Amino acid sequence: MKVGKWKLLLPLALLVVAGTVMTSGAFATNAQSGEVKVAIMTDCKGAFAFGYEVDTAGVIAAFSTYAGAKPTNKKKPSAGMIGGRAGGKKINIVGIGCGDETPALALKETRRLMNQLAADVMLGPLSGDEAVAIANYAKANPKKTIIIGTAGSQDPTMQIAPKNVFRYHGDGAQWNAGLGEIVYKKLGWRTAAIIGDDYSFPWTSAAGIIADFCGIGGKITKRVWTPPQGGDYAPFIRQLPRPNQVDGYFWLIGGANTNAGFNAFEQAYGPVSAKQHSGNLFLYFLGADSTVAPRLIGAYFGGFGTAQTGELKTAQAQKYVKQAGRWFPGVADINDGFFYNYWNATWALVQGLNNAKPKGSVGAALQAALPRTLKPAFQVANNGVLRLDSRRQAIQDQYPLQIVRGADGKPTNTIAGYVANVDQTFGGYFGPNKPAPGRNFPPCVKKKLPWQGKIKVVKNGVITNQNIK
Amino acid sequence: MTHDTAKVVTERAIGVGALVLAVLAPLLVSDFWLNSILTQGLILGIGAASLIFLSAYGGMISLAQTGLMGIAGYALANMVTQRVPGGETKGLLLGWDPTLSLVAAILLTVGIGLVFGAVASRSFGIYFLMLTLTYTVIAFLFVGSVTLIGGFSPVAGVDAYTPGFIGDIVNDRDRLYFISLIVAAFVYVLIRYLTRTPFGISLQGIRDEPVRMASLGYNVAVHRTLAFGIGAFVAALGGVLYAWWFGQLSPTIMGLDATIQLLVIAVIGGLRRIEGAWLGAIAFLVINNEITNRIPSSGLPVIGGTFNTVIGVIFLVIVIVSPDGLMGLWDRAWSLAKRGGPPRETPGAQPAAEASSS
Numbered sequence: 051m052k053v054g055k056w057k058l059l060l061p062l063a064l065l066v067v068a069g070t071v072m073t074s075g076a077f078a079t080n081a082q083s084g085e086v087k088v089a090i091m092t093d094c095k096g097a098f099a100f101g102y103e104v105d106t107a108g109v110i111a112a113f114s115t116y117a118g119a120k121p122t123n124k125k126k127p128s129a130g131m132i133g134g135r136a137g138g139k140k141i142n143i144v145g146i147g148c149g150d151e152t153p154a155l156a157l158k159e160t161r162r163l164m165n166q167l168a169a170d171v172m173l174g175p176l177s178g179d180e181a182v183a184i185a186n187y188a189k190a191n192p193k194k195t196i197i198i199g200t201a202g203s204q205d206p207t208m209q210i211a212p213k214n215v216f217r218y219h220g221d222g223a224q225w226n227a228g229l230g231e232i233v234y235k236k237l238g239w240r241t242a243a244i245i246g247d248d249y250s251f252p253w254t255s256a257a258g259i260i261a262d263f264c265g266i267g268g269k270i271t272k273r274v275w276t277p278p279q280g281g282d283y284a285p286f287i288r289q290l291p292r293p294n295q296v297d298g299y300f301w302l303i304g305g306a307n308t309n310a311g312f313n314a315f316e317q318a319y320g321p322v323s324a325k326q327h328s329g330n331l332f333l334y335f336l337g338a339d340s341t342v343a344p345r346l347i348g349a350y351f352g353g354f355g356t357a358q359t360g361e362l363k364t365a366q367a368q369k370y371v372k373q374a375g376r377w378f379p380g381v382a383d384i385n386d387g388f389f390y391n392y393w394n395a396t397w398a399l400v401q402g403l404n405n406a407k408p409k410g411s412v413g414a415a416l417q418a419a420l421p422r423t424l425k426p427a428f429q430v431a432n433n434g435v436l437r438l439d440s441r442r443q444a445i446q447d448q449y450p451l452q453i454v455r456g457a458d459g460k461p462t463n464t465i466a467g468y469v470a471n472v473d474q475t476f477g478g479y480f481g482p483n484k485p486a487p488g489r490n491f492p493p494c495v496k497k498k499l500p501w502q503g504k505i506k507v508v509k510n511g512v513i514t515n516q517n518i519k
Numbered sequence: 520m521t522h523d524t525a526k527v528v529t530e531r532a533i534g535v536g537a538l539v540l541a542v543l544a545p546l547l548v549s550d551f552w553l554n555s556i557l558t559q560g561l562i563l564g565i566g567a568a569s570l571i572f573l574s575a576y577g578g579m580i581s582l583a584q585t586g587l588m589g590i591a592g593y594a595l596a597n598m599v600t601q602r603v604p605g606g607e608t609k610g611l612l613l614g615w616d617p618t619l620s621l622v623a624a625i626l627l628t629v630g631i632g633l634v635f636g637a638v639a640s641r642s643f644g645i646y647f648l649m650l651t652l653t654y655t656v657i658a659f660l661f662v663g664s665v666t667l668i669g670g671f672s673p674v675a676g677v678d679a680y681t682p683g684f685i686g687d688i689v690n691d692r693d694r695l696y697f698i699s700l701i702v703a704a705f706v707y708v709l710i711r712y713l714t715r716t717p718f719g720i721s722l723q724g725i726r727d728e729p730v731r732m733a734s735l736g737y738n739v740a741v742h743r744t745l746a747f748g749i750g751a752f753v754a755a756l757g758g759v760l761y762a763w764w765f766g767q768l769s770p771t772i773m774g775l776d777a778t779i780q781l782l783v784i785a786v787i788g789g790l791r792r793i794e795g796a797w798l799g800a801i802a803f804l805v806i807n808n809e810i811t812n813r814i815p816s817s818g819l820p821v822i823g824g825t826f827n828t829v830i831g832v833i834f835l836v837i838v839i840v841s842p843d844g845l846m847g848l849w850d851r852a853w854s855l856a857k858r859g860g861p862p863r864e865t866p867g868a869q870p871a872a873e874a875s876s877s
Contacts, residue, residue, distance in 0.1 A: 148811070153673040153769040158555075162811065166551035179672045179769065182609075186675040186767050190689050203672075210675075248664075249671040277663065278671050486609075489666050 085140040089163035091174025096150035097305025107382030108392030116400040137403035137410030153183035170412035171195045178203030178251025185210040193413040200391035203250035205486045207443035216442045219391045223258030226352035227448045228469040228505045230263025239297040241269045246302025248275035255330040257487035261479045264494035280307040283314035301329030308332045309341040324348040343461035354387025357449045357465045363511040370427030431470040445473045468506040468513045545693045554692045561699040564797035565757035567785045569750040574790045577746040578726035584754045586655030589773030591758025594624035599680035610674035618682040625755040632751020640740040663770040675767035789844030
């Protein structure tokens with residue numbers, strides 16, 4: 051046979067084989083009544099790609115603690131788990147979604163997980179705009195249940211708020227409650243500029259900071275928004291007021307880009323002064339602990355509603371350290387808000403399946419049975435009980451944090467204050483009939499927030515009755 | 520029966536068979552396959568058809584088609600969605616009549632396409648490619664940067680506001696499938712018809728010999744501009760369907776990845792025959808879906824990499840083994856089976872660069 055014929059017949063044969071294998075799934079059915087199908091939605095690409103194993107570890111560790119599962123591989127959470135039952139049914143993790151923080155891919159992955167792989171419940175997503183997209187998907191798919199993993203945009207449980215979406219942690223605004231008041235009182239800031247990524251999570255983060263800082267009398271003089279995919283920050287840094295024109299800067303640039311933003315700032319204005327910089331969780335978490343934090347020893351920042359495990363001397367926090375820390379030692383940091391929030395989402399799911407009528411039901415029965423209260427590690431108010439509001443959004447305690455130097459000389463963080471029962475509306479500042487946070491919303495106005503003047507001092511891990519002055 | 524006639528008869532029989540299967544598809548395949556593979560494949564195929572039309576008959580490989588699809592989708596999304604409690608939170612939320620919005624979105628896209636086409640009409644080869652890529656990048660950055668029309672967050676709820684003749688596509692996804700099928704068939708017939716009109720024939724003449732056509736009195740720039748406008752119209756049809764299919768739009772639907780994806784679809788299907796658009800789209804989506812399900816997100820064993828690695832290898836193999844894509848493979852298989860010799864060139868389907876160098 052001539053070479054030319056092989057060149058044609060070989061690809062044709064390959065095409066037939068590949069086509070047969072690949073289209074075999076078109077006719078497959080997924081009927082299995084003895085199990086609950088769970089999907090994990092996280093990112094494996096983009097700025098938050100490192101969340102893939104951490105998020106999955108939170109889920110597997112919680113199933114291992116509360117549903118009798120065991121990790122398949124303690125060095126690799128995404129390898130899955132063995133066993134696991136809740137509500138009398140086997141828990142089957144049908145897939146782990148691979149997003150890149152963009153809503154389009156999150157939606158495609160959600161459809162694959164929920165429609166093709168027929169998951170009943172999704173634990174996720176990781177990022178703000180992804181959660182907006184998935185909340186809209188949930189609205190059109192009421193039988194599917196979404197328990198948000200660790201996304202902090204406001205819209206999914208405020209303006210969109212479908213009945214099948216639950217969030218057992220704060221949004222980006224809640225995660226910054228108290229921060230504005232602390233820099234106002236402790237650092238004497240009266241004016242500040244904001245620089246952040248141009249999408250829903252930083253907008254929501256900024257909303258919390260603005261509400262708090264302006265609420266007590268501060269002024270935001272400039273808001274600069276940068277493309278979320280990163281790039282050259284120099285032009286945006288130049289849009290900020292110079293260091294001698296403003297008391298401080300709030301940073302909301304995320305993931306791997308935080309360091310690039312600070313590098314551009316230093317190239318423009320010289321070394322940064324920690325007293326002049328604050329921001330959301332991006333200043334310390336998600337990789338910034340080794341790149342940004344060393345330059346900002348002493349700076350205050352928001353968080354995930356978490357504190358360093360072991361620092362907070364409450365029974366719930368100590369119990370969490372023991373329970374969560376045993377499954378993936380050295381692989382997943384249980385301090386990480388990614389781990390903690392996926393853990394709590396999974397724990398709530400197990401409770402929901404156990405309480406559903408009949409047990410192990412999914413759809414509306416599961417949604418009715420998902421707990422409206424939870425006792426997560428870092429909740430102290432209400433005797434340690436976190437409550438969901440009427441839109442299934444957590445009302446949570448918040449811990450503004452401070453970057454400090456640890457005993458080993460490396461940066462670590464410590465609790466800078468305690469804010470009890472932070473609700474998503476900030477006492478009516480935000481609401482379902484108000485616009486979602488954006489580039490220019492909310493405006494900077496003086497307003498009394500529920501916790502204004504009541505942020506507690508935390509000493510040696512113990513919350514005191516003394517207010518921060 | 521001659522060799523060519525037999526091939527035409529065979530292709531028509533396959534076409535009718537494919538159409539019958541397509542009509543019966545909701546009874547044959549799972550809901551996911553119908554929605555995510557076939558419906559999406561038909562829609563992306565329409566986008567790829569606009570690219571193949573410009574390439575095969577106008578000698579213009581345009582990377583603007585993704586941008587034009589996105590413009591149509593974004594225009595529609597901003598016009599039809601409205602602010603309601605528990606509703607959408609991004610975009611202009613104009614709340615216009617869905618039928619009016621549909622027509623306006625298509626007309627706007629065609630208008631922008633004509634402007635784009637006029638600017639690019641005197642560019643050829645790599646310069647045309649770069650210019651059209653610039654259009655898509657501009658569109659991507661514009662919708663991402665102007666948060667008033669959406670920004671990087673999704674503009675949602677597009678599928679909830681459809682004209683009465685389209686109906687409820689949120690709860691009845693079969694309906695969207697059949698609408699996509701009808702539009703795809705319309706686009707196919709339209710392009711086949713256009714290529715036989717005096718305009719289409721002169722366009723092919725311009726593709727092969729622009730200088731000679733100009734010397735014969737044809738206005739090359741106007742022909743190329745009009746062709747680009749027609750490509751924009753087809754892309755706009757794909758764009759509004761894509762907006763309905765997605766339900767919510769974010770700028771990444773016209774990002775660089777999406778642009779390359781449409782080009783890969785066209786190359787896999789075959790840049791010389793319009794049928795290749797849908798063949799390439801469905802092949803691409805099937806590969807994407809199966810790779811994502813079968814390979815862990817952490818990557819392929821040993822070599823690492825995920826879907827992009829696999830599709831990159833397939834792309835390379837196709838370019839080497841069959842530069843005309845799957846449709847080219849079919850043409851060659853037919854020639855081999857019937858004559859035992861090399862395939863005949865499809866008449867009148869040479870890219871301009873090749874033609875002008877001969």
